Amino acid sequence: MHIQYGKKLKSGPGLLGLYLLIFWAAVALAGFFLTPYAPEAYAGKAFLPPSAAHWLGTNDVGQDLLSQLMAGARTSLGVAIGAAFVSALLGALLGAGGTLVGGSVERLTVRMMDVGLVIPPILAAMLAAAYLQPGSFTLIGILAFFFWPGTGRLLRSQTLLLRESGPVTAARTFGAGRWYLLRRHVLPDLAPVLSAAMIHDARRAVFLEAGLAFLGISDPLAQSWGRMIQQALAFTYLDAWSWWLLPPGIAVSSLVLAFALIGTGLEETHAAD
Amino acid sequence: MLQIENLQVAYGKEEILHGISLTVKQGETLALIGESGAGKTTLGLSLLRLAGDTVTGSVRWQDRDLLKCTEEELRDVRGRLVALVHQNGGEVLHPLHTAVEQVAEAVRVHFPVTKEAAKAKAAETLAVVGLDADRHRLHPHRLSGGEQQRVLLAMALVNEPGLLILDEPTSSLDPPGKAQVLRILESTLRGRTNLLITHDLATAATVADTVAVLYSGRIVETGPCAEVFASPGHPYTRALLRAYPDMTTFKDIQCIPGHASSGVPGCAFHPRCSQRIEACAAEVPALETKTGGRAVACHRGGIVPMLEVAGLKKQLEGRTILQGISLTLYEGETLALVGESGSGKTTLAKTLMGLWPADGGTFRIDGKDGWARHQFYERIQLVFQNPKEAFSHRLNVGEIVREPLDIHNRGPKAERDGKVCRTLAEVDLPSTENFLRRYPHQLSGGEAQRVAIARALILEPKLLIADEITASLDAGVQARVIRLLMRLQDMRGLAILFITHDIALARKISDRAIVLKDGCVVETGLSSAVFTNPVHPYTRQLVEAAPRLHRQ
Numbered sequence: 001m002h003i004q005y006g007k008k009l010k011s012g013p014g015l016l017g018l019y020l021l022i023f024w025a026a027v028a029l030a031g032f033f034l035t036p037y038a039p040e041a042y043a044g045k046a047f048l049p050p051s052a053a054h055w056l057g058t059n060d061v062g063q064d065l066l067s068q069l070m071a072g073a074r075t076s077l078g079v080a081i082g083a084a085f086v087s088a089l090l091g092a093l094l095g096a097g098g099t100l101v102g103g104s105v106e107r108l109t110v111r112m113m114d115v116g117l118v119i120p121p122i123l124a125a126m127l128a129a130a131y132l133q134p135g136s137f138t139l140i141g142i143l144a145f146f147f148w149p150g151t152g153r154l155l156r157s158q159t160l161l162l163r164e165s166g167p168v169t170a171a172r173t174f175g176a177g178r179w180y181l182l183r184r185h186v187l188p189d190l191a192p193v194l195s196a197a198m199i200h201d202a203r204r205a206v207f208l209e210a211g212l213a214f215l216g217i218s219d220p221l222a223q224s225w226g227r228m229i230q231q232a233l234a235f236t237y238l239d240a241w242s243w244w245l246l247p248p249g250i251a252v253s254s255l256v257l258a259f260a261l262i263g264t265g266l267e268e269t270h271a272a273d
Numbered sequence: 274m275l276q277i278e279n280l281q282v283a284y285g286k287e288e289i290l291h292g293i294s295l296t297v298k299q300g301e302t303l304a305l306i307g308e309s310g311a312g313k314t315t316l317g318l319s320l321l322r323l324a325g326d327t328v329t330g331s332v333r334w335q336d337r338d339l340l341k342c343t344e345e346e347l348r349d350v351r352g353r354l355v356a357l358v359h360q361n362g363g364e365v366l367h368p369l370h371t372a373v374e375q376v377a378e379a380v381r382v383h384f385p386v387t388k389e390a391a392k393a394k395a396a397e398t399l400a401v402v403g404l405d406a407d408r409h410r411l412h413p414h415r416l417s418g419g420e421q422q423r424v425l426l427a428m429a430l431v432n433e434p435g436l437l438i439l440d441e442p443t444s445s446l447d448p449p450g451k452a453q454v455l456r457i458l459e460s461t462l463r464g465r466t467n468l469l470i471t472h473d474l475a476t477a478a479t480v481a482d483t484v485a486v487l488y489s490g491r492i493v494e495t496g497p498c499a500e501v502f503a504s505p506g507h508p509y510t511r512a513l514l515r516a517y518p519d520m521t522t523f524k525d526i527q528c529i530p531g532h533a534s535s536g537v538p539g540c541a542f543h544p545r546c547s548q549r550i551e552a553c554a555a556e557v558p559a560l561e562t563k564t565g566g567r568a569v570a571c572h573r574g575g576i577v578p579m580l581e582v583a584g585l586k587k588q589l590e591g592r593t594i595l596q597g598i599s600l601t602l603y604e605g606e607t608l609a610l611v612g613e614s615g616s617g618k619t620t621l622a623k624t625l626m627g628l629w630p631a632d633g634g635t636f637r638i639d640g641k642d643g644w645a646r647h648q649f650y651e652r653i654q655l656v657f658q659n660p661k662e663a664f665s666h667r668l669n670v671g672e673i674v675r676e677p678l679d680i681h682n683r684g685p686k687a688e689r690d691g692k693v694c695r696t697l698a699e700v701d702l703p704s705t706e707n708f709l710r711r712y713p714h715q716l717s718g719g720e721a722q723r724v725a726i727a728r729a730l731i732l733e734p735k736l737l738i739a740d741e742i743t744a745s746l747d748a749g750v751q752a753r754v755i756r757l758l759m760r761l762q763d764m765r766g767l768a769i770l771f772i773t774h775d776i777a778l779a780r781k782i783s784d785r786a787i788v789l790k791d792g793c794v795v796e797t798g799l800s801s802a803v804f805t806n807p808v809h810p811y812t813r814q815l816v817e818a819a820p821r822l823h824r825q
Contacts, residue, residue, distance in 0.1 A: 165662075166657065166659070166661075166662035166663035166664065167663060167664060167665035167668075169628055169657075169663065170657065170663040170664070170728075171676065171680065172626075172627070172628055173626045173627075173628065173650070173654065173655045174650055174654075174676065174677035174680050174681075174728075174732070175646075175649065175650035175677075175680055175681065176680045177680075180680055185665060188667055189667075
């Protein structure tokens with residue numbers, strides 16, 4: 001198993017997902033400094049159709065839609081990656097770590113995950129976001145808070161197996177502490193499960209970030225695909241929807257699809273191990 | 274009663290015996306055992322002032338101090354009150370005189386009797402020691418070694434001395450001759466006070482009541498012969514016994530590491546002793562009396578118990594797995610823990626190692642509380658049945674063996690790697706770059722188990738729990754692993770708790786055995802006894818089920 005990481009995602013849907021993700025990552029990176037216009041600046045007349053100057057046209061107040069789309073990719077991927085990492089960290093510490101420590105700590109973390117799992121994340125995130133008036137970092141925090149119990153549960157079940165495995169038992173007979181066991185023996189073997197959980201969380205984060213922005217309960221200053229869709233919906237009686245509403249819609253769908261495909265690809269290679 | 278006190282004997286400036294104190298009770302036989310060069314013969318001869326340039330101390334026999342006698346008095350004592358049986362009969366006997374003449378001479382030296390009377394008395398004594406009448410008139414070269422030895426014995430016995438000193442009376446004889454002389458000794462020594470000097474433990478075991486172990490001119494242990502041989506108190510005594518091929522034990526003979534050397538400060542045995550502490554090199558330990566007439570000269574009070582378990586209880590899922598196990602494992606000893614699957618053997622190992630919490634009982638390791646786990650992993654280590662499962666597939670051999678050092682953060686990296694190489698060499702594995710980089714799946718079963726042993730040894734524990742470590746190996750590889758363990762026991766004084774269901778293997782490797790059934794100890798004792806004369810029906814069943822190559 002230790003030599004097969006390079007072989008993953010070599011074929012099929014996983015590879016397509018990877019290409020999609022790379023595309024959106026490139027777009028997001030470009031979104032930092034290569035946008036044709038400042039996303040919030042008034043770049044031209046309102047409701048301009050796509051042209052050489054404005055590839056995706058402009059919106060009702062004359063902002064360049066391509067620039068907004070690129071900036072939205074930045075937010076979307078940033079939140080997705082941030083939420084996935086924080087959720088993975090919490091899941092690993094509380095799910096895997098708690099299981100390794102055992103005793104009352106284990107019981108407490110299991111309870112925490114049980115409680116977390118019964119909270120409907122979309123509703124709760126909406127309420128939390130509405131109260132907290134979030135910026136992007138708060139949003140990452142809120143999403144990770146609702147995602148980690150799932151990740152933690154997954155990691156816990158795997159850790160329960162690893163806890164009784166030979167290498168862990170052996171290391172304990174040399175006097176290894178919990179932290180050493182987690183770092184040296186458990187986390188490396190959790191990597192496949194953890195990577196799948198992170199992809200899953202990232203997918204949900206993209207979706208939820210867009211959703212919250214659509215509902216208007218996110219940072220009003222951040223550029224977001226959800227906000228673009230929400231604004232475009234007000235003007236569906238004009239032709240503008242085809243260059244205003246469709247691109248962010250396609251963007252959200254394809255990024256979610258990219259994560260989903262990678263997740264499927266990873267699962268297949270793991271199943272083959 | 275012979276009372277030797279603080280006997281010191283020196284040749285020139287070199288002191289051979291450093292203050293020997295011994296008592297031989299009236300009518301008893303004391304065997305003085307030890308390696309060649311320990312000073313046994315010097316001790317025997319110096320009692321009659323026949324050895325040593327300077328002899329001090331006191332040797333009291335029948336109200337006189339032999340060391341204070343004049344030469345005149347001594348001549349009267351020698352051969353009449355105290356007689357000596359020399360070793361190597363062929364060299365001591367005069368080649369030109371017949372057997373009976375030589376024995377008669379011993380009479381005429383002390384008593385003014387006629388030649389005929391002396392010869393008659395001599396013939397009588399020769400008959401007592403079992404020399405046929407037709408061989409009395411033969412010259413020594415016509416006699417066999419056993420017969421020569423009997424002539425010497427007759428020479429010593431003919432004046433009916435109260436004290437007999439026998440110097441290696443059987444060591445140059447072949448087994449039948451030895452057996453014959455031993456039979457005669459058994460009957461003739463009875464009722465006399467005897468000092469038997471021998472390196473042949475079987476001779477001592479046959480005729481002696483008490484035994485004294487001499488090492489480098491000092492007594493290291495004394496006590497009743499049977500008890501000392503059954504459970505030696507001093508590491509040297511145990512080493513002597515282990516080096517002696519015995520018909521009743523199945524464990525192989527084991528060598529004593531190192532050489533006896535003179536001029537060692539402190540306890541003379543400490544350079545060869547696996548349980549030495551700092552005090553051993555600094556001070557000579559005094560001979561301390563224990564219960565039952567035994568005495569041991571050791572700073573650690575004799576062979577120390579490495580593992581003492583008392584009343585260990587363990588329950589798993591409501592089922593009682595261990596119902597109060599008690600056992601003791603001494604330093605440098607192998608204790609075989611046998612029993613069928615499900616008898617609780619592995620549970621015991623895992624509970625001791627702290628993988629599972631215990632539900633009761635106490636447990637001391639090297640005298641310290643085991644539950645405290647203080648400096649615990651440097652004292653006790655576990656080797657598992659299936660090494661490959663106990664290795665991480667992500668680590669290579671070098672990393673696997675180094676892992677305990679990494680966990681305990683021992684020294685800089687280069688030092689750790691050096692230690693890995695040395696430990697691998699100790700278990701007969703190469704420490705080439707190529708081998709260190711191998712992953713577990715590239716190792717054979719035997720190699721993997723030796724890597725596991727190296728990993729367990731790298732913290733230099735004094736106690737190894739081997740849990741069915743050879744169960745998955747074929748016999749050839751198993752033999753190699755077992756030889757390796759025995760060698761490590763010789764060199765490091767490793768105490769081994771050898772968990773197995775293989776009786777044939779257990780008796781090859783163990784000193785003592787403990788039989789477990791349903792979490793209870795049903796039988797325990799010396800391996801030779803447990804496996805040859807099992808008392809408990811369950812043990813008998815196990816022994817009968819043991820593998821055999823030849824039909825009976």
